[in-house]
Amino acid sequence: MQPVSTDSAPSAPAQPLCPPGAFRRSLISEAEEAAALAAIRTARQEYTAFDRYGGVEVDAYEQEFAAHVGTRFATATSSGTAAIHTALAALDLPPGSEVVCPPITDPGAVSPILFHLLIPVFADTDGRTFNVTAEAIRKVITERTRAIIVAHIAGEPCDMDAIMEVAREHGLPVIEDVAQAHDATWNGRPCGSFGTLAAFSLMSGKHHTSGGQGGMVLTSDEKLYWRAKSFADRGKTFGQPGVGDFAGLNYRMTELEAAIGRVQLRRLPGFVQHRRALAARLGQRLAGSSLFEIGSIPEKGVSVYWFLRLRVKRDDAETLKPAIAKALQEHGIPAAPTYTSIIYQQPWFAEKRVFGSSGIPWTLPQCQVVPEYEHCCPLAEKALREHLLISWNESLAEETIDRLADALAIIEKDYM
Secondary structure: OOOOOHHHOOOOOOOOOOOOOOOOOOOOOHHHHHHHHHHHHHHHHHOOOOOOOOOOHHHHHHHHHHHHHOOOEEEEEOOHHHHHHHHHHHHOOOOOOEEEEOOOOOHHHOHHHHHOOOEEEEOOEOOOOOOEOHHHHHHHOOOOEEEEEEEOHHHOOOOHHHHHHHHHHHOOOEEEEOOOOOOOEEOOEEOOOOOOEEEEEOOOOOOOOOOOOOEEEEEOOHHHHHHHHHHOEOOOOOOOOOOOOOOOOEOOOOHHHHHHHHHHHHHHHHHHHHHHHHHHHHHHHOOOOOOEEEOOOOOOEEOOOOEEEEEEOOOOHHHHHHHHHHHHHHOOOOEEOOOOOOHHHOHHHHOOOOOOOOOOOOOOOOOOOOOOOOOOOHHHHHHHHHEEEEEOOOOOOHHHHHHHHHHHHHHHHHHO
């Protein structure tokens, strides 16, 4: 199909279908308020000022989080980026090592690779989702590869059975980035329970939060647990042989954050259930659409819809999406024409501006080969061209989803 002209773009509606506040998220309840006030009272009475040492909240949150996902251990961090960095540090990889990673993700999931003086190598997606595939990972593994990071983007699980099989074949550890996929499952198992380590983000935009920011590193390997815990706390030994013999950073979580996070973790299943029900409702409304469909999810995967991928079913989707997103916004619906970008297309990455103009880590003597990044993941680029994003949260009403479907039907009439 030929791209539509600007003259045929949808005109602004006389009255938006969604009233102001329809997509507003009400994440914090009286239960979180009570937990926060109790933590403040404890700090005041016991002169602790929210430090985890001497407290109970962080320890309990770690234990409850590990049990919730199904791993033996968890250590809390100050952010999701800190969790990725901590998981990488626990592996103790030599500088210049290659780490396979996803091209579609938040910069905070790739920058720790670079700041740990490792070389990112991007594996492609399948073109239908934003997630990397096992076969794409297999294609980019070299003798220099030392680890694999996979991210469950948009709340949708990767094929972890196939990915772990590739990892076992090559003897490589896997870090699952579960920042966007709290309680998503693959083949009946929670995301975060497959990899050698897993990293969660607990910032306020995620499915549950530990008070605005926070992270969690999970593993069932006791040695890696102690190394992660040590790195996230400035290299402390914790009385464990072989722990604390390397430099670390201060990535600790506070008692106040953990008190909120514990309440949120208990509420998480309800959050996720409602997100899924809303997505199913929209899917039913779009069943007869010739222009729109909810982004495909593999059969064994169950999504938790951090945002909703909406596929535009036209060859000129990339041209149409900005106008469609604008039309949705005019109806009071938060929409974006694409995900932020592919990491290797971001200027700071393309120009290798990490440590000033030094080019490090790519210019390190240990870096034997500098990967070619330009258009290295064509299927990921295709997936971004075809999908626009709809804001999604557990506070949405069914009526709002119906209004979203109505808006999409109006827009479809202008293009089909």
